[in-house]
Amino acid sequence: MGKTGEEAGADGSMASIADYYAGKNVLITGATGFMGKVLVEKLLRSCPEVQTLYLLVRPKAGQSMQERVSDMMKCKLFDRMREDNPDFHQKIVPISCELTQPALAISPEDVERLTSCVNIIFHCAATIRFDEPLKHALQLNVMATQQLLSLAQQMHHLQAFIHISTAYANCNRRHIDEIIYPPPVEPKKLIDSLEWMEDSIVRDITPRLIGDRPNTYTYTKALAECVIQKESSKLSIGIIRPSIVGASWQEPFPVSTVTIEIRYHIHTSFCGTLELGTG
Ligand SMILES: CCCCCCCCCCCCCCCC(=O)SCCNC(=O)CCNC(=O)[C@H](O)C(C)(C)COP(=O)(O)OP(=O)(O)OC[C@H]1O[C@@H](n2cnc3c(N)ncnc32)[C@H](O)[C@@H]1OP(=O)(O)O
Numbered sequence: 001m002g003k004t005g006e007e008a009g010a011d012g013s014m015a016s017i018a019d020y021y022a023g024k025n026v027l028i029t030g031a032t033g034f035m036g037k038v039l040v041e042k043l044l045r046s047c048p049e050v051q052t053l054y055l056l057v058r059p060k061a062g063q064s065m066q067e068r069v070s071d072m073m074k075c076k077l078f079d080r081m082r083e084d085n086p087d088f089h090q091k092i093v094p095i096s097c098e099l100t101q102p103a104l105a106i107s108p109e110d111v112e113r114l115t116s117c118v119n120i121i122f123h124c125a126a127t128i129r130f131d132e133p134l135k136h137a138l139q140l141n142v143m144a145t146q147q148l149l150s151l152a153q154q155m156h157h158l159q160a161f162i163h164i165s166t167a168y169a170n171c172n173r174r175h176i177d178e179i180i181y182p183p184p185v186e187p188k189k190l191i192d193s194l195e196w197m198e199d200s201i202v203r204d205i206t207p208r209l210i211g212d213r214p215n216t217y218t219y220t221k222a223l224a225e226c227v228i229q230k231e232s233s234k235l236s237i238g239i240i241r242p243s244i245v246g247a248s249w250q251e252p253f254p255v256s257t258v259t260i261e262i263r264y265h266i267h268t269s270f271c272g273t274l275e276l277g278t279g
């Protein structure tokens, strides 16, 4: 992550990661997901002086966002935290949202609270279904990212906006550099033109639109990177492109063997069961 000059010591040395997070307020989207909850646990455990984690969570399946976050903190992932610091939940503040709604459906009071104190944003939320209908994938992976960037610009103390992309955003290329490639289409034009179209028409033209990318997931993740790049002069932005995220190696506890059922369709259909061991 980039550092601001004021975070460097007098001798120009960088603070440790834990020192950097001391007293910081962090906003996380997708905190109930596979990667988000690991991030929440890691920040709480390894950066004990972090001030507050604001989690943007939607109510789901009859559960309020508070119930969902309470359930999450009871899961095995947080066993070590419960032992080390039973009061860790006090650092977590759930904020109600629905990322596909205008202004992310965050209440004005919560917007005020977030804009006055958030220092770092981790944007993990996305639809990761490879076969998500294009309109919905655009709504969540691209338009919600745009809306979160708008919110970020209102934040008075924001130091970093970290966007979780994917190594597969440019999987149509043989060689991928650490750059953002020009978009296959101007995201705003695409969104505007799909808005009035019936879902069935969008479905029919999706293969033409995504071109040589294998699915709507990688296509919309690539468009999201372009949306992010447009704001890069106004915000301090980092883009992470993980590849395939597996089980934990050592922390918070080692998972020695995991069986992954592969039903991915990237370049060819692929079906089978893969055993991954860690030693
Ligand atoms: C040595 C190394 C070699 C490595 C060799 C790898 C080669 C392969 C390369 C591909 C590499 C792409 C890496 C992208 C990395 C990102 O960027 S992250 C994105 C990751 N995305 C995902 O994991 C989502 C994948 N899943 C999907 O998109 C959809 O489930 C599919 C595959 C299109 C299937 O859709 P569907 O036919 O409607 O089926 P769906 O109801 O979704 O799922 C059927 C069942 O499978 C389960 N299921 C679905 N997805 C998963 C999952 N990921 N895990 C477990 N269960 C699942 C569901 O829970 C459901 O279970 P039941 O309810 O039946 O019990």
Ligand SMILES: NC(=O)C1=CN([C@@H]2O[C@H](COP(=O)(O)OP(=O)(O)OC[C@H]3O[C@@H](n4cnc5c(N)ncnc54)[C@H](OP(=O)(O)O)[C@@H]3O)[C@@H](O)[C@H]2O)C=CC1
Pocket: 029, 030, 031, 032, 033, 034, 035, 036, 056, 057, 058, 060, 097, 098, 099, 100, 123, 124, 125, 126, 127, 128, 140, 164, 165, 166, 167, 221, 241, 242, 243, 244, 245, 246
């Ligand atoms: N898993 C992997 O191997 C890889 C993942 N990535 C990227 O990492 C990020 C996280 O992926 P992962 O954790 O696996 O995904 P998950 O599907 O496990 O999590 C997605 C998260 O997004 C939230 N979300 C989805 N829709 C909405 C919505 N409408 N409003 C509010 N929140 C919403 C989900 O909340 P809810 O619980 O309410 O559904 C959930 O917390 C993604 O950006 C993905 O592209 C990149 C490379 C590899």
